[in-house]
Ligand SMILES: Nc1nc(=O)c2c([nH]1)NC[C@@H]1CN(c3ccc(C(=O)N[C@@H](CCC(=O)O)C(=O)O)cc3)C=[N+]21
């Protein structure tokens with residue numbers, strides 16, 4: 001038995017094709033959805049993601065700007081730049097690429113973005129909206145995972161879901177979205193005792209730890225749906241997930257690959273959120 005491979009790249013393509021109509025409608029009203037990505041410093045991995053986002057946006061006819069700021073920019077100067085962008089009526093989305101240099105407090109930065117332009121869904125008011133079950137902008141990675149589960153028709157009501165990783169960007173919003181659909185959700189973290197005892201109970205296992213190949217086949221319930229959010233670049237330049245694919249694929253019922261799984265869906269949901277931000281102007 002070998003698992004179904006959940007093709008994130010193909011699903012991303014399908015969703016993008018469905019967006020053409022919405023983009024054309026906005027265009028007919030004189031609106032071009034526009035995103036500005038702020039990149040601070042010159043982390044090579046961040047530069048790759050920012051380039052991927054920019055290319056995806058321009059391919060669909062959306063406006064995309066990258067604002068590249070020096071690593072030693074003061075927090076005040078960065079906040080002022082965001083406040084300026086908040087005021088621009090032709091701009092619908094603002095994304096500050098994370099991580100930021102250590103002299104900058106990322107919470108302060110994110111909460112300076114106008115919530116209605118926070119297409120990452122990281123602002124405290126967007127996080128709160130999701131928490132109470134009335135989401136405004138849903139963070140792109142967990143949003144993309146929910147689309148993958150829906151397309152695979154994975155039953156969520158009453159399912160045992162285990163999320164490994166408790167970040168504000170992935171783990172916590174992922175857990176809330178699964179819970180909203182009626183799953184029983186366990187959130188594990190780096191201090192969890194006997195992680196395998198939890199993961200082995202999961203019908204749906206989402207792994208977002210940033211630790212390469214830490215979940216292995218023996219930690220997976222036979223037939224489970226395994227979602228690998230990890231993107232770790234090895235010394236050989238190859239991408240590795242947080243799940244050891246070679247052993248997991250023999251046990252799981254369905255699994256996302258890395259690359260070509262969650263990553264392309266993240267970018268697609270950023271498109272969706274930016275288009276939605278623009279549609280609020282209609
Ligand atoms: N404010 C903010 N929002 C983010 O959404 C955000 C961020 N900061 N910081 C970094 C992470 C990472 N991230 C990825 C997006 C797409 C791929 C992606 O497209 N991956 C491809 C391949 C990428 C490759 O080849 O390097 C794949 O998995 O198939 C990966 C990673 C968004 N992030």
Ligand SMILES: [Mg+2]
Pocket residue numbers: 120139140141266
């Ligand atoms: Mg995101």
